[in-house]
Amino acid sequence: MSINAVVWNENVHETHNKIVGDLYPKGIHGAIAGALNAAGGISATTATLQDDEHGLPAERLAKTDVLLWWGHAAHGDVEDAVVERVAEAVWAGMGLIVLHSGHFSKIFKRLMGTPCNLTWREAGERERLWVTSRNHPITAGLPDHFELENEEMYGEPFGIPEPLETVFISWFQGGEVFRSGATWRRGAGNVFYFRPGHETYPTYFDANVQQVLANAVRWAHNPAARITDVTDAPNIPVERACEPITARGAKLHTDGEDGFR
Amino acid sequence: MSINAVVWNENVHETHNKIVGDLYPKGIHGAIAGALNAAGGISATTATLQDDEHGLPAERLAKTDVLLWWGHAAHGDVEDAVVERVAEAVWAGMGLIVLHSGHFSKIFKRLMGTPCNLTWREAGERERLWVTSRNHPITAGLPDHFELENEEMYGEPFGIPEPLETVFISWFQGGEVFRSGATWRRGAGNVFYFRPGHETYPTYFDANVQQVLANAVRWAHNPAARITDVTDAPNIPVERACEPITARGAKLHTDGEDGFR
Amino acid sequence: MSINAVVWNENVHETHNKIVGDLYPKGIHGAIAGALNAAGGISATTATLQDDEHGLPAERLAKTDVLLWWGHAAHGDVEDAVVERVAEAVWAGMGLIVLHSGHFSKIFKRLMGTPCNLTWREAGERERLWVTSRNHPITAGLPDHFELENEEMYGEPFGIPEPLETVFISWFQGGEVFRSGATWRRGAGNVFYFRPGHETYPTYFDANVQQVLANAVRWAHNPAARITDVTDAPNIPVERACEPITARGAKLHTDGEDGFR
């Protein structure tokens, strides 16, 4: 049974900028979905900012194993309710892969709890990604390093929480470095950030990049049934305690009432 | 030079519930500030929900080394703008200690990026806290374990990101366990969550609890000057690159313009 | 294709102690291998201290996807050469699951770099394991907590490095807690420690324990080809540098020579 991946893209540059439109005639989302569908074992569809509910209604998220997210110019246009819905889906077990300028997306900042800022330069310089965690599932089939001849530079310090694992670190021609591949777990959801992917370069047609994305989808997929009560804080009454106890002392709450939130 | 600590409390139960009011006549904030001031090397003041800007205007936060946060019934009444201001202060280097029911505070959920939920029971049962990180600064002067005869139970699973370090784990009489002391770093700010402190019990008068809080203030204090541009994402133009490079390829941005956010 | 698991046991108590021998007539290794073989997708065999090379010659380790390790009375009898061979296999990608009193095995201490000590009591008391990482692969099919009516107690502080993820925490009837399930990565190898399993109790016949072990084998399995040069530190000569550089300054080494170790 294949993994259901949804590639979300704001889809703005493709329709407003001729360079990007010519480079990605099916959109960045279309290019990525095409690569994932060709990788085997993954069934990828797309969603964009312009779709109703940004293409991410609750019933679709419920069936999405892994969501990929590309945004840049229109982070502010993403509705907060959809961001919260995606966050809850991640906590409940949906995988999330945040791409490139998605570092400043509402959903990434929401899940990290940090500014997610960095330094940057758009100069088409050479980027070389080094694997820092040998034989990590996300590096399957990759050499120890690979190059992208033209990329935007992102530089440290990168305003993220310490990753669970650092998988790639990039070298840039202009002298910077960057933690280009990093993982976190948020609730039952696996989160991966992958740096490359500036819209004016053909990054998403690169074979190594496509390999990383397919690997990451497989890694992020949590096959467990989605958690349904993901933000609940259940009261465990005295009579249902694992060990027999007797209530003592002063109480603020009456039995069985909901806690404050 | 002493560490400036501010003890924030929603101060609701103290004024609305006779049990709590009698137990903490100066408020939970007053009890904690008193203990910190007696500990040596710490200068503690208080702030409450009812104060103007909740007692946390920008100029006060700028001088606060470590903020302690107690809330329960009124999490929803804390203004989002103040929450965001506190988050930025943490990223810039202010320490934050979140207490007990503060697990559901806006600021803790904001910095964790997770639901921060748990199970609970108000039965005045025995809690025993075990040190899991020997000689961690937060455990200075403490035995390997200590007890609170009456406490509210909080049980796992606790909906937090994997901590940087787990410092305390609690045993409860009714059969549950809980990661009662855990650390994270968010930007330049040290964050510590400490579980005990239900408002109907004299927890904040316990000598071991007071020791933990004083230790935690010292641990959370980052003496470095506060970061001023904590969410900035500066452009590094080609001519200021560390290594000489020439711009190549298609560009979306004109030189020196701000990036999208 | 099934996962090749090898269950290693020192196999001492089974042959020297009537209680243990009667409880585990096929040995602890036999009981565990039986459970794994019944779980589906796993092909489990056994090895013991008494076998030639402790049953772990290089060619067998090369084909072992995941090794499980139970030892207690005879840690000191395990040959250092075999320990080092197992360590290299782990770094190269073999999974390792260390069981109960294996906390003091040479291989666990070797991979952790810490004392791996704890407190203990053999009183047949109740243990309750709580899941702390919801829907972690190692918890598949398990409830939020499960009990073992009779177990040895292990208590914190547990002398381990901070885990990558804490998956289970135990509550003990006598008042202690313990991080009973924890993960690390060492090189390309996934390592899991699982606490229960005292030899005088029927722990390895418990359905939940068997579920954890099967889950852990699947989680620890790294399908990537084993790394062959796992301790090499290759010299990258100037003429093979990714970027053109010219050697400068004083040199200690001549070109292409091996580094010091």
Added chain:
Amino acid sequence: MSINAVVWNENVHETHNKIVGDLYPKGIHGAIAGALNAAGGISATTATLQDDEHGLPAERLAKTDVLLWWGHAAHGDVEDAVVERVAEAVWAGMGLIVLHSGHFSKIFKRLMGTPCNLTWREAGERERLWVTSRNHPITAGLPDHFELENEEMYGEPFGIPEPLETVFISWFQGGEVFRSGATWRRGAGNVFYFRPGHETYPTYFDANVQQVLANAVRWAHNPAARITDVTDAPNIPVERACEPITARGAKLHTDGEDGFR
């Protein structure tokens, strides 16, 4: 009261190689100790391989707050008993700072539990270290990045366990990257690895490097009293259990006897 630092050096190249001898007339250990003593609040002495017990008898380690370690050509000549003694001191609370080629020292490999290997090139190329954890204590007083015009290259993948925190990442002129500053905790001891310091370059006279080392000594210092029973695994008899319990079930051990190791 100042922090007692001991700078350990194998002191081989200085006496066998004219370039190194001329560059470091007081030895690398002398240069580092000099810088630490000039930094304020640190009292640094030195020890070398050639000293009796390598200059690290038990009574000296007991009074050492932080040990710095430089080795390269003679890792194999360090006695195992001294390595184990140092490991125990770290677990008990002594800080340890491992420098440059010390990545292959017995003590670093012992504490990491991994191969600690890397790629390398001695070409006097430019290294630029980027701070990845803003305002971390180890970065106090440093700019966001600094350069060493001539250094040996160390490249990823670096065979270490995932660090607690990654503090520096290096960019190399020849195209590689490296996690040049990383922290771990082992028992009560803080461990920091710092990459630069090839013996044929004047790295330890660089002001930024000296600042890092002084910062690291202050960060690694654990002021708590040294743990005395750091590898003990105490039995807690039934009658001393925190909660009243009665022993049940079959027993392997008689009361109060030592556990197996």
